[in-house]
Every structure is written in structure tokens, then in C-alpha cells.
Amino acid sequence: MxxxxxxxxxxxxxxxxxxxxxxxxxxxxxxxxxxxxxxxxxxxxxxxxxxxxxxxxxxxxxxxxxxxxxxxxxxxxxxxxxxxxxxxxxxxxxxxxxxxxxxxxxxxxxxxxxxxxxxxxxxxxxxxxxxxxxxxxxxxxxxxxxxxxxxxxxxxxxxxxxxxxxxxxxxxxxxxxxxxxxxxxxxxxxxVSLTAMITCYAKHGDLDGARLVFDGMEERDVVCWNVMIDGYAQHGRPNKALVLFQQMLAAKVKPNEVTVLSVLSACGQLGALESGRWVHSYIENNRIQFNVHVGTALVDMYSKCGSLDDARLVFNKINDKDVIAWNSMIVGFAMHGFSQHALQLFSEMCRLGFRPTDITFIGILSACAHAGLITEGWAFFNSMKNGYGIEPKVEHYGCMVNLLGRAGHLEEAYELVKSMKIEPDPVLWGTLLGACRLHGNIALGEEIAEFLVGQNLANSGTYILLSNIYATAGNWDGVGRMRSMMKDSGVEKEPGCSSIEVNNKVHEFLAGDLRHTKSKEIYMMLEEINGWIKAHGYTPQTNIVLHDIGEKQKEQSLEVHSEKLALAFGLISTQPGTTIKIVKNLRVCSDCHAVTKLISKITGRKIVMRDRNRFHHFVNGSCSCGDYW
Structure with a gap:
């Protein structure tokens, strides 16, 4: 009626x-x-x-x-x-x-x-x-x-x-x-005004100012909780985001879609798979709509946390996929080194009528770089403008420099940088310098570094990479000169840090760390590990220690790298057969890579390590990267 x-x-x-x-x-x-x-x-x-x-x-x-x-x-x-x-x-x-x-x-x-x-x-x-x-x-x-x-x-x-x-x-x-x-x-x-100020501070990176206002609020709704959690997630403090999310739940404030998107981002940054799975379960059990935004955030989280199978399962369940969802899965395959899967997914996406974006090509070019696919990489790079009308950005040039540089085509990579119509950024120069170090091309490394210093474009990475190039060649005078320049410029080296999640808690380690409550047990396990790997023919790669010290000291330095501390903690804190997942903020060193391969074989464990460049899946003495990273 x-x-x-x-x-x-x-x-x-x-x-x-x-x-x-x-x-x-x-x-x-x-x-x-x-x-x-x-x-x-x-x-x-x-x-x-x-x-x-x-x-x-x-x-x-x-x-x-x-x-x-x-x-x-x-x-x-x-x-x-x-x-x-x-x-x-x-x-x-x-x-x-x-x-x-x-x-x-x-x-x-x-x-x-x-x-x-x-x-x-x-x-x-x-x-x-x-x-x-x-x-x-x-x-x-x-x-x-x-x-x-x-x-x-x-x-x-x-x-x-x-x-x-x-x-x-x-x-x-x-x-x-x-x-x-x-x-x-x-x-x-x-x-509303309190939330506006929290948003203002958080948006501009003043998280302490935002937190001061937040903590002083007598009444808090889901919006202000979301703003504070997202502020932490977006400005490199994901641990704080997860802690605040737990406090939000304890305060009986019901999360919504915006909340879970921020929390999933934090989980992805930390590689906190257990926490990410819990959030996924919360979404399913609390009637938060599984739409394309939530689905894409889950794909991104699972990819970054090392569980590509879960990422693909979620991706297949997204009914209304948009190009962002496709991009997320392509980038996921690329960062894990599954280059052919990424290329196949790209073809499927185009066949279904989705038009690639600049992010799509970052994923595809990264996939080519991880597999050394130079011909394919150039084809994709050229097709951006010619086939899709997308002007390459500095990130795309960075992918090409990474592809060419790692494959040893240093002069070609350098020429590409010099021919760019846009200004190269410090990351791109760092990629080229890193390739010079990888292939021991001191002359080109010096030429690039001197150009950067002369143009006032040098940053901490410039000095560190050139210092590493000199150290690899045994040029300790050059190392000393770089360190003096770093000191004069107030530049500090970013410390290597590895993290591992156990029982929904993220544990972080620096090289030689003694702060952990289980340090004694960790170092005892390290001694045991050293015994295992030496029995399997391991020889320490002391050539990568970039300090002018004796061989014994170099060996001791290698033994306490942050990756090895995280690995030892994982072995004493999880059940036999459990997969160990480690996140490293820098590139994993070749010695730690070799040791982790041996440990995967000796213990029968799968070990997944995410470093700055990609994922490494260690199984039975082999790595998914094929020792090309």
C-alpha cells in the first residue's frame, strides 16, 4: 500500500x-x-x-x-x-x-x-x-x-x-x-574542533602534538581514534598504530572500515602476519563490508607479510575489482620475485579491459628487475608512453636503473639517468651507486658521487654507498675520507634493524643487540647455529665487513647481525616446523643470506625474509631469489 x-x-x-x-x-x-x-x-x-x-x-x-x-x-x-x-x-x-x-x-x-x-x-x-x-x-x-x-x-x-x-x-x-x-x-x-586539530597535526607529521590533544580529550568517537591510528600508520610508526588500536578495542569503541584500512597498513609495514590475520577475522565476524577497498588492503597486507597464498585467495574473492586491486596483486607477485605470475596477471588485467596506471608499471618493471628481464623491461617502459600515454615518473626510471644496474649494464643505466627529462631523486642515484658497489665499478661510483657532492645532492646514502665501494676494494683511505665528510655534514648511517612477530607481538633487533629480555637464550642459540653451519661447510664472508679490522673481529661482527638475532629468537620461540618470518629495513647481506639458506635446510623450516628490495623464501637450502637480489 x-x-x-x-x-x-x-x-x-x-x-x-x-x-x-x-x-x-x-x-x-x-x-x-x-x-x-x-x-x-x-x-x-x-x-x-x-x-x-x-x-x-x-x-x-x-x-x-x-x-x-x-x-x-x-x-x-x-x-x-x-x-x-x-x-x-x-x-x-x-x-x-x-x-x-x-x-x-x-x-x-x-x-x-x-x-x-x-x-x-x-x-x-x-x-x-x-x-x-x-x-x-x-x-x-x-x-x-x-x-x-x-x-x-x-x-x-x-x-x-x-x-x-x-x-x-x-x-x-x-x-x-x-x-x-x-x-x-x-x-x-x-x-569536532578537537578532531580537526588532531587531523591537522597528524597530516603534517607532528604526531606528538596530535597525541597530546588526543590524550586530553574527555570524549572520543571512532573518527578521532581513526585519525590518530592512521597518523601513526602513515608516518612510519606502525607499532604505535597497533598499540593504539588495541587501546581502542579496550575502550569499547567499535572499529569501522576506515579503522581496519589503517590497521592493515600498519600490519603490512611491520610484517605482522598474526595481527593481520586477526584483523581479517574481525572484519568477517563484525559485519564490516568486504568491499574492494577492504579486499585490496588485505591483499596488500598479506603480500607484505609474506603470505602470498592468502593474498591471492583474497584477491580472487573481490567481486568488483578495480585497477587498484589488480595493481596490489601484481606488486605482491613482484616483491616476492614471482615475476612470471606478475606478467601473466598484467596480461589478464589488460584482456579484461582494465587500463594500466603508473602504479601498474612500477609493479611490472619491478618484476622484470627481480628476474633480470632486460628486453621485457625495456618493452614495458617504452609502452608506457607509446601505448598508454603515461609519462614515466622518477619511480619508473628508478625501476629501469635497478633492472639494468643489477644485471651489470652500468653504463647503460648511467646513460638513462643522464637522458632523463625530469630531475633524478636521491633514491635513483642511490640505486645506481648500489649497482656500482655490487659489480665493483669504483671508477663510475666515484664519478657519480663526486657529481652529487658537487651539485649539493649528496645525502647519507651517497656517502655510505661510496664508503662501501671503497671498503670492498680495500681502499681504507677513501673510507676514512667519506666518514669524515659524513661527520662534517652531520650525516648518520641508518642502523640495520630486523623484526619478527611472535604471539602477536613484534620484536625488533639491532646488530649486537642485548636489550631483549631473552638475550641470554638468543646468544646461546647463536652459538648452536654457528656449530650447525660450520659442520655443513660454512665459511664466513668477511669480505663484506666494511671496517679495517682483523679477520676474527670480522667474523664476530657477522655473527651478531640483526637478521641472525631475529632468526635465533624465532627458533627458540616457535614450535619446530613453524615458518619463521623476518622483516629487515635494509638489504639483507650476502653472509646472512647464505646462513639462512643453511638453517632452512638444517632445521627443515621455511624462512621468509623481507628486506628493502624484495622477499626471500628459504626452503631446504635454497632461496626463491636464486641468489639474484
Missing amino acids: SLINNLFTTPLSATATTSSTTPTGHHLLPANRLAFLIDRSKTIDHILQLHAALIRHGHELNPILNFKLQRSYSTLGRLDYSISLFGQTHNPNVFFWTAIIHGHALRGLHNQALDFYVQMLTHGIEPNAFTFSSILKSCPLEPGKALHSHALKLGLDSDLYVRTGLVDVYARGGDVMSAQQLFDTMPEKSL
């Missing part, structure tokens, strides 16, 4: 009046009953029926009913109907103008909202606090400043909602100082 047929039988509020009748005996529907029904309507069909009834019963000029209809059309997504009704309104007051402005602002139609605001002023209608709080929603910074001046002129800037809107405008626009000044002078701080 339609809503129209029920109009006369719907219960009224206590203030309802009796309907009148026409001379022909037909009942007229009173305005207050229509207003009541409009307020209760949840669908556009119901509103359209009520609009028809309103006209049929002679209420088309009723300003209150028209205002309610206009607002309802806008709320239910029919802004076009709202605009049409507004245009038919005779002498609209400030509430009508505010409603139409609010409808546009909510949908991010800033220019249209501002046009209506200017028209309102032209018609001599003075805005009120509700007008300002409406138009400031998602308003860009520059028009926001002009609105701030107008609010000051009208004496409305001290209103809580207006001030909150202004804080949000400055915070989103990156004007941290102005946002802070407004925020500090607010006598009463709303949840």
Missing part, C-alpha cells in the same frame, strides 16, 4: 489538528501532518509522493513545508530537485539560503556553495551562524580566509560552530599556526 493511501491513517503528534473539508466533501490534509510525514521519510520515493500530495492539497506556497522538502531532497541525494524547489520559492529567507548552501557544501561542491552565498548577500540577506558553519564544511583555504573576515565583520566568529568550522578550514589547508591560534582561543572545544 502506498504512502499516499496511508496519509489519513498515519498517527499524528499531540499537537496535530483536525483536517478541514472542501465544499465537495473531500478532506484537506493539514500542513502539520505533511510536515510530520516529511520529517519521517527516508526515501526519495516517499518524498516525491508527499510533494505531490502537498500540491494536490493546496500547500505549494507553504514556506515551512517547502523548506522541509528542499532540505529532504538535498539529504536524500536529489540536489537537482532541491535547487528547482528553491528557485520557485518567493523571497527565500536565510534558512532557505543556508539549506541550499549546506546541500552543496556536503557534496564538496565548494564553488556552487560560494555562488549561492554571494547571491544571498546580493539579495540583502544577512548570514547567520548556521550559514557560516554550513559553507565552511570542506571549504578550501583561500575562500575560507575570506569567509573568516566576513564572520569577524558580523561578529559571528566566536560562535562555537563557526569557530570549529574555521579551525577545520585552516587545519585541512595546512595553515597549522592559524588553526592553532583559533583553537587555543576557543573557550569551549567541541569534539
Whole structure:
């Protein structure tokens, strides 16, 4: 039965009046009953029926009913109907103008909202606090400043909602100082203004400032928890993100889709597979919609945590795959060294009509680099612009330099860098220097490093890589010179760090670390490992120790690399046969790589290691990289 047929039988509020009748005996529907029904309507069909009834019963000029209809059309997504009704309104007051402005602002139609605001002023209608709080929603910074001046002129800037809107405008626009000044002078701080300041600080990397505001909040909703968790995840503090997520659950705040996307990102950064699996289970058990965004985040998490089988299972379950989902799986295959799988998936994606993006080609070129596929790499690189109209970015050049450099085509890689139309970044130069070190080309390494120093483009990586090149060649004078230059420039070397997750807790190790509560047991296991591997013919690769010290000291230095500490901890902390997963922030050294291959054979364990370049899957004495990394 339609809503129209029920109009006369719907219960009224206590203030309802009796309907009148026409001379022909037909009942007229009173305005207050229509207003009541409009307020209760949840669908556009119901509103359209009520609009028809309103006209049929002679209420088309009723300003209150028209205002309610206009607002309802806008709320239910029919802004076009709202605009049409507004245009038919005779002498609209400030509430009508505010409603139409609010409808546009909510949908991010800033220019249209501002046009209506200017028209309102032209018609001599003075805005009120509700007008300002409406138009400031998602308003860009520059028009926001002009609105701030107008609010000051009208004496409305001290209103809580207006001030909150202004804080949000400055915070989103990156004007941290102005946002802070407004925020500090607010006598009463709303949840929205507090969240705006947390967002402002977090967006610009001031996580300590964000946390200070967050910790001082008496009331917290899911939005402010999400902002703080995402801030940690986006700015390289994933451990903090996971700890805060646990606190959120303890506070009985229910996570939503935004929460799990941030937490999955943190799990991926840490390689925290157990935590990632728990989040996946939480999604399934708490009715968080498994859409393409959540599915893609799970694919990314499982790929980065070393479980490519799980990543593929999730990928296959995504019904409405977009190009981002395809990219995530292609990049997953590439980082694990499954280059042919990545290329096959790329072909399938194109066959199904998906158009590759610049991210797609980063994945494909990385896959080529891991397998040394030079011909294929050049073909893909050239097809970007010629076949798809995508101008290569510095990341694509970096992939090509990595591909050519690792394959020993150093001069070709150097020529490519010199021919670039865009400015090479420090990462790209570092890739080229790394290739020079790998192949022992000191002359080219020096030429590149001197160019970078001369152009004031050198960073910590430049000095460290050239120092390593000199050390590999036994040029200790060159090493000393580089270290002096590093010291004079205030450059510090990034320490190697390896992490391993055991029982949902991530444990981190530096080289020679003694901070862990189980250090004694870890070093006892290291001694046992040394016995095992020497019995299997292991010889320490002391040539990679880049210090001018004796052979015995070099051997001792190798024994306590962070990877080996994490591996020893994994062996004493998990059941026999369990896969051990380790994450290294730098490239795994060749000695640790050789030792891990032996340990996988001796213990019968699968060991998965993610370093800065790729994943290594060690099984029965072999590595998935084929010793090419």
C-alpha cells in the first residue's frame, strides 16, 4: 500500500489538528501532518509522493513545508530537485539560503556553495551562524580566509560552530599556526574542533602534538581514534598504530572500515602476519563490508607479510575489482620475485579491459628487475608512453636503473639517468651507486658521487654507498675520507634493524643487540647455529665487513647481525616446523643470506625474509631469489 493511501491513517503528534473539508466533501490534509510525514521519510520515493500530495492539497506556497522538502531532497541525494524547489520559492529567507548552501557544501561542491552565498548577500540577506558553519564544511583555504573576515565583520566568529568550522578550514589547508591560534582561543572545544586539530597535526607529521590533544580529550568517537591510528600508520610508526588500536578495542569503541584500512597498513609495514590475520577475522565476524577497498588492503597486507597464498585467495574473492586491486596483486607477485605470475596477471588485467596506471608499471618493471628481464623491461617502459600515454615518473626510471644496474649494464643505466627529462631523486642515484658497489665499478661510483657532492645532492646514502665501494676494494683511505665528510655534514648511517612477530607481538633487533629480555637464550642459540653451519661447510664472508679490522673481529661482527638475532629468537620461540618470518629495513647481506639458506635446510623450516628490495623464501637450502637480489 502506498504512502499516499496511508496519509489519513498515519498517527499524528499531540499537537496535530483536525483536517478541514472542501465544499465537495473531500478532506484537506493539514500542513502539520505533511510536515510530520516529511520529517519521517527516508526515501526519495516517499518524498516525491508527499510533494505531490502537498500540491494536490493546496500547500505549494507553504514556506515551512517547502523548506522541509528542499532540505529532504538535498539529504536524500536529489540536489537537482532541491535547487528547482528553491528557485520557485518567493523571497527565500536565510534558512532557505543556508539549506541550499549546506546541500552543496556536503557534496564538496565548494564553488556552487560560494555562488549561492554571494547571491544571498546580493539579495540583502544577512548570514547567520548556521550559514557560516554550513559553507565552511570542506571549504578550501583561500575562500575560507575570506569567509573568516566576513564572520569577524558580523561578529559571528566566536560562535562555537563557526569557530570549529574555521579551525577545520585552516587545519585541512595546512595553515597549522592559524588553526592553532583559533583553537587555543576557543573557550569551549567541541569534539569536532578537537578532531580537526588532531587531523591537522597528524597530516603534517607532528604526531606528538596530535597525541597530546588526543590524550586530553574527555570524549572520543571512532573518527578521532581513526585519525590518530592512521597518523601513526602513515608516518612510519606502525607499532604505535597497533598499540593504539588495541587501546581502542579496550575502550569499547567499535572499529569501522576506515579503522581496519589503517590497521592493515600498519600490519603490512611491520610484517605482522598474526595481527593481520586477526584483523581479517574481525572484519568477517563484525559485519564490516568486504568491499574492494577492504579486499585490496588485505591483499596488500598479506603480500607484505609474506603470505602470498592468502593474498591471492583474497584477491580472487573481490567481486568488483578495480585497477587498484589488480595493481596490489601484481606488486605482491613482484616483491616476492614471482615475476612470471606478475606478467601473466598484467596480461589478464589488460584482456579484461582494465587500463594500466603508473602504479601498474612500477609493479611490472619491478618484476622484470627481480628476474633480470632486460628486453621485457625495456618493452614495458617504452609502452608506457607509446601505448598508454603515461609519462614515466622518477619511480619508473628508478625501476629501469635497478633492472639494468643489477644485471651489470652500468653504463647503460648511467646513460638513462643522464637522458632523463625530469630531475633524478636521491633514491635513483642511490640505486645506481648500489649497482656500482655490487659489480665493483669504483671508477663510475666515484664519478657519480663526486657529481652529487658537487651539485649539493649528496645525502647519507651517497656517502655510505661510496664508503662501501671503497671498503670492498680495500681502499681504507677513501673510507676514512667519506666518514669524515659524513661527520662534517652531520650525516648518520641508518642502523640495520630486523623484526619478527611472535604471539602477536613484534620484536625488533639491532646488530649486537642485548636489550631483549631473552638475550641470554638468543646468544646461546647463536652459538648452536654457528656449530650447525660450520659442520655443513660454512665459511664466513668477511669480505663484506666494511671496517679495517682483523679477520676474527670480522667474523664476530657477522655473527651478531640483526637478521641472525631475529632468526635465533624465532627458533627458540616457535614450535619446530613453524615458518619463521623476518622483516629487515635494509638489504639483507650476502653472509646472512647464505646462513639462512643453511638453517632452512638444517632445521627443515621455511624462512621468509623481507628486506628493502624484495622477499626471500628459504626452503631446504635454497632461496626463491636464486641468489639474484
